[in-house]
Amino acid sequence: MKYSLVGLCLLALPCAVSAASPDAVPDWIYTVRPGDTLIDIAQTYLNQPNNWRPIQRDNQIPDPKMIPPGTQLRIxxxxxxxxxSSAQLIALTGKVAFRPGDQAAWQPATVGQKLAVGAEIQTPSEGYAVVELANGSRVAVQSASLLALDTLSLYANGLMADTRLRLKEGRLGIVDNPARQSNQNLRVITPTAQAVVRGTEFRVGVDGQTTREETLSGAIAFRAATKTVDVKQGFGSLSINAKAPQAPVALLPAPDVGGLPQRVEQLPIRFPLPVMEKAASWYGQIVAAAQAEPVLLAKSSTGKTLNFSDLPNGDYVLRLSALDALDLQGYVALHPFTVFARPFFPPVNQPRADGVVRSPRPQFSWGQIVDVAASHIQIATSADFTHPLFDAEVRSNHFTPDADLPVGALFFRVASLDKTQGPWTPPIAFTYKPAPAAVDLTKAAMQITSDGLTYDLPKPDAGLHYLVSLSAKRSMQPLVVPAVESHSGQIVMPRFGVGDFYLSLRLVDDSDGTEGPAVIQKISVPITRPYLLP
Structure with missing residues (x-):
């Protein structure tokens, strides 16, 4: 791939690179101290100590032995x-690879590994690496990126550094020269751009023939096709096919993360994304709360949530930023959160959410989690479980209360027990509604007539009806006549014969058909009433 050099130069400190020679190493700027002479400076810093006369000529120094302190010499x-010089891998995530040169075989990268000139770093689609340069600059190599270390040079006994990084694909986040040392020169070369940087924080991304630059602090002179555009702090621009940079646009601000959950008890993690004007997509990174590197997970989203598959229990920080329609990434918001999801809570079988139980002591059951031998269950009248009615640890996946439940709305929850207790299931609401009571026969009146049997019962409560069956056997099978239902309380049965019979009466709930206990009454129809013969 051909790399055309479009310049980006920090405005805060003037670049010492000739426009006619973009590949040239910047001149070293030396500030004269009291007692310095050109001969002393040459002895200390030049590769040929006697070669001080060109410096005297180019800097117009009349007397090489008498130089005013504070004079800046360009060497x-x-x-x-x-x-x-060399660089070092200080953090990585995933199967990051490196090779000592572009013709060498790829090898697994390791933390602490030294990287010499010519080395290349490649991150997978869910990988990440951080390279630290000799002056403390940090280069975050994002996922699916390929970076080559073209130049790692020190000059003048280490007082000047010249570093050239070639980003072949992907994205970099760079904090350059955090100690603000002088004479530190960093360039990032891409297929369509070159960034000459001193002491700033910025990002560079390569997508085919498009280079994007986002200035987070400082200011950048973005030069392409002989035109220069100033990209100030808080702005970004892009160059396509080495053409002139587009007019800078303001980077999106850090999003409001106040509505994001601070505690995650269920995987996968789903962060609801805030509503933000001009946000076309989102990018998030997760790091451990105790250390800023490495990035453990990174995801993009164009939807309403940002999802991450898995994390062990612990404290983390989400770095969330929005991207605009040009794919320029805005400022990052930090959101601390805690994952407490293991051991996983079990799936609940019974009672079902918003279900109704009829038994005063129903069985509660849930699924079995692998390698979890015990469970913790609570049953309460409120969803906060401040005063649980039942609180039990069981070495099984079911539980039956040892006392009757109160009538009405109730809640229960279950957690897995391992070495520690995991998170609770969300509160599961259910209702205990007792089954209909037994039929009260004290106010019943039975009459046998020529038309059959008439049974007068008190009118049932609202939502209930009577179910009456007649059989010649105590087992109530088979029935002599079809069962009769009544909402009024009056039961009429046709003629059915003479002899001994069993009459079963029970109340039934209209809403779900739940039957109350059967009251079975034996009746005798004498032969003296032949009109009851069918």
Whole structure:
């Protein structure tokens, strides 16, 4: 791939790179101290100590032995003592690979690994790496990225650094020269751009022939196709096919993360995304709360949630930012949260959510979680379980109360017990509604007539009806005549014969057909009433 060099130069400190020679190493700027002479400076810093006269000429120094303190000398890098530097991998996530050169075989990367000139770093689709340079600059290599370390050079006994990074694909986040040392030169070369940076925080991304730059602090002169655009702090721009940069646009602000959950008890993790004007997509990274690196998980989303598959129990920080329609990434908001999801709570079988139980001591049951031998169940009249009616630890996946439940709305929840207790299930609401009571026969009146049998019962309560069956056997099978239902309390049965019979009466709930206990009454129809013969 051909790499055309479109310049980006920090405005806060002037670049010492010739526009005609974008690949040249910047000149070293040396500030004269009291007692300095050109000969002393040359002895200390030049690769050929006697080669001080070009410095005197180029800087117009009349007397090489009498230089006013504070004078700034511009010294070409090719005259300076030079030594190779190195970088170090200080954090990584996933199967990050490296190779010592672009023709070498890829190898697994490890934390603490030294990287020499020519080394390349490749991150997978869910990988991440952080490279630290000799001056403390940190380069975060995002997922699906390929970075080459083209130049790692130190000059003048380490007082000047020249670093060139080539981003072949993907994205970088860079905090350059955090100690604000002088004469620290960092360039990031992409297929369509070059960033010459000193002491700033910015991001660079490559997507085919498009390079995006986002300035988080400082200011950048974005140069392409002989045109320069100033990209100030809080703005971003892009260059497509090495054409002139587009006009900078304001980066989106850090999103409001106040509505995001602070405690996660169920996996996968789903963060509801805030409503934000001009946000076209979202990008999130998760790091451990105790350390800023490495990134453990990173995800993008164009929907209403940002989802992460799995994390062990612990404290974390979500770094969330919005991207605009140009895919320029805005400022990051930090959201601390805790994952407490293991051991996983079990799936509940009975009672079902919002269900109705009829037994005063129903069985509660739930699924079995692998490698979890015990469970904790609570039953209460309120969803906060402040005063549970039942609170039990059981070494099974079911529980039956040892006392009757109160009538009305109730809640229960279950948690798995391992070495520690896991999270509770969400409160599961249910209702205990007792089954209909037994029929009261004290106010019943039975009459046998030529038409059959008439049974007068008190009118049942609202929502109930009577169910009456007649059989010649105590087992109530088979029936002599079809069962009769009544909402009024009057039961009429046709002629059915003479002899001994059994009459079963019970109340039934209209809403779900739940039957109360049967009251069975034996009746005798004498032969003296032949009109009852069918």
């Amino acid at each position: 070409p890098a090719n005259l300076l003592k030079h030594e190779p």
